[in-house]
Amino acid sequence: MSRQLQGGSQGGSEPASAATGKLGSVFWTSVGVAAVFVAWATFFTGNLNRVTASSLNWVTSSFGWSYLVVTLGILVFLVFLAFSPAGSIRLGKDTDRPEFSTPAWIAMLLGAVMGIGLVSYGVAEPISHLATPPRGLAEPNTHEAAVRALQYSYFDWGLHAWAVFAVFGLAIGYSTYRKGRRPLVSQLFTPFLGDRVNGPIGKGIDVLAVFATLFGTATSLGLGALQVNNGMGRLFGVPVNSAAQVLIIAAITAIFTLSAVTGVSRGIKMLSYTSSTLATVLFVFMLIAGPTVFLVNLYIESIGTWAGDFFRMSLQGTAFGGLEWMQAWTYFMLAWWVSWGAFVGIFLARISRGRTIRGFIMGVLTVPSLAFFTWFAVFGGSAIHVDMFEGGDIAQQTADDFGDAFFATLDHFPLTGVTSAVTVLLAVIFFVTSADSNTYVLGSMTSDGSLTPRRPVLVLWGVLTGVTAVALMLADGLSALQNTVIVTSLPFLVIIACLAVSFWKDLATDRRARPAGAPGTAPDEDEKEKADAAH
Template structure:
């Protein structure tokens, strides 16, 4: 992604989407700052209504996306290229994977790598096992894989494919509304399209806000474990302020080389930490747990995808399944633009395999190494990480490191990883928010970048002040609900585009395309 000043001024000028989405975002920030209890109550009521009445939609849509992607990869559409037929990828494959992993969901490796498995060990989902038993360990990993595996990356892959096809094959602007041109034609450029983009901006903003809040909690937990720094809101607010300055500055100076450096550095550090834990931890147990858990996850993928809270387990669904799916939905616009920008020139089949399978495998290995180590330690009675996680979720990862050799060094590496993941992810997210509110230009104005950086930090502080992690989770689910319908439209529009690709030459496409937006020549430095 480049910040080249060469873009024509008329294409860089923000439109009404900026004013509307900014006004709504600031209203929520002011609400949270002035009357946090009121915002928390409203969020709780909206959350209950959405999850009770429409929670099943999150499950069905994400499962449907997986089926759609599997069909595309195995069909004749899989050989189509995201760009011109003669284009080739700008990044080597390993760099591509690193950028996907670190800039998209890297923070989750630390925030939930131990917390989720150990929480499920203590309280197995849906009563499927007895707490604190070997059976609960397999169930814990199975549901951790479910939350961070194929369903999450399936949502990202559908939007990323549609965005890449729209921008680089059809020459449309980088807007979510532009993905609806196969369905509504020129109306995508009017008020209807503007409303779609506003929903995309709000969902993206609060998805980013949640990551920022979680990261601040995690860094605060690390400082507490290492240096005895108080685990308190003022410390978390200060962390958010510093991180906001870092990722805003990075976005302003351009991310072409920076995001590649941050991605490869964070993946290198993460790989070293993973190997260390795998070697000094209970290696044989971890291998056995991984094999069992993957087998259970794959064999029960469809049935797990269709579990609803009809049995009364609504609290679990709100805290985990619905929250996770909503979080991925809220990140879909950001990730779609980001994946499109780094994947130009790849085939649809290559994209699906790379985005769907590789990150799912990496995340399952990471969760097994760290979560499995914590589980083993608790089961044999040498630690009480589950008890620590119940009291403070952000302490679980560092409590696990404390049970292994060299805890100070590994804890410092972990904090550095969190910061790197933060800056690379929030950097790209700020760019996408600016792009969505600047008529889809690939070169949004610097002041818009700075504005969205500040708003993101302010929103994270306001939601933490209103109710901490619970308010972050509520806002993600509530803001993603209308965006769920938009993503269904994205998938349908993309399918219509693909079908038109194979129409006979004398048959016009279903919807006439407007004049193509000029796409700048792609080089590694311009991505």
């Protein structure tokens, strides 16, 4: 993801208060608790694992349903908002227009989704579901299992994730560009709290936002290390173990911290374009080299099944079992999206100033979701074809080592060495660009919303992010990453639910105060133009 969020917008300036860079209680509290957590994970690893495991079971068994209800509720709210008269309100002044053309904006949206998850889960999730179909809905390694495998992959990486990001992006863009508030999560609650957003309650909200972002980033770093380690193991014989993964995290942390400190936005932008190009080339290669007709048919059928079962999947809990599966997949995925909400929301707001609410929602919900669906269908579908019809054992290799799934698939197609090298390079670039931007956002959120956080602050958050990822990897690998992100995201889930209500309150207040016929009042601009034309 590019560092677009650091620059200023054309046609307007950021709120003056956002440039203070003040270090206060949010910074010191966040750093202090993060340091305590790292020490706990390092010196009392067994205790950490026991506490997070028991907390995970309590959180998911007692409140797992809340992840389903809140994310679906936000999605319904956004669709309603897009088609309401408020949809014509702009993220900015009424005279503002988009800084970026629609094709450029869509390209940046796709850049935002090009993350380590594409490599980590693009094959691993569908092939795992083929071998162990979700909720026992099919027999393993059957036609129905293949369809269900992609159906649930679409669910985990589609509309629900982008609804979380979109509501954050809308609220932050509206609050910052239209209301002139600081780009902090706490400021989104001004309609409810008034001046109290600057007090202890608001600071508590910002601290929770920092921790959700920190653990979401640490999880991505851990997954990225697994991918890079497996790729380097295949290419150069590097041992695939925790020591190698720690070294990889350390090296990448040094790179993205240096990038964040020096502000080499041009270099990061170039890397983002490079990653998009490499991902496109790899995708086209697999589409051509793979079983193309099979992939197209599987894609169409799985999309139909996903659409038909959408609301059932969205509300299917654990009243009759399935808690362990939900912890490993749906609950973890939803918690991961929640933890990334503030970061991706800030990025989306930054590139969307001047766009209408309707255009923003339609673009953010549909474009990235379709990109993920297509990627999973091509790479996951190719792996499914290998295992079902070519005697492959990709599912078994994935069960043995989750990070090996993508490379195990490439082994069955031409130019394995080249495609594996491209995948490793792609993972490294995703690694660096996302972590670089995340470090910037953490620095901004703990610097009173400053758009230019101090270098020592950026260095500190870069180091803390890397150290947190290492501590969790050494504690219990992928399980520790998953457990921690679920447990720590629950309080932030409550904040997201309240944020949506607060945003609606802000919109309602604004529309009542606007003169009849102004943009965003009924009838909206589009309806008025149609009425005038008909007259």
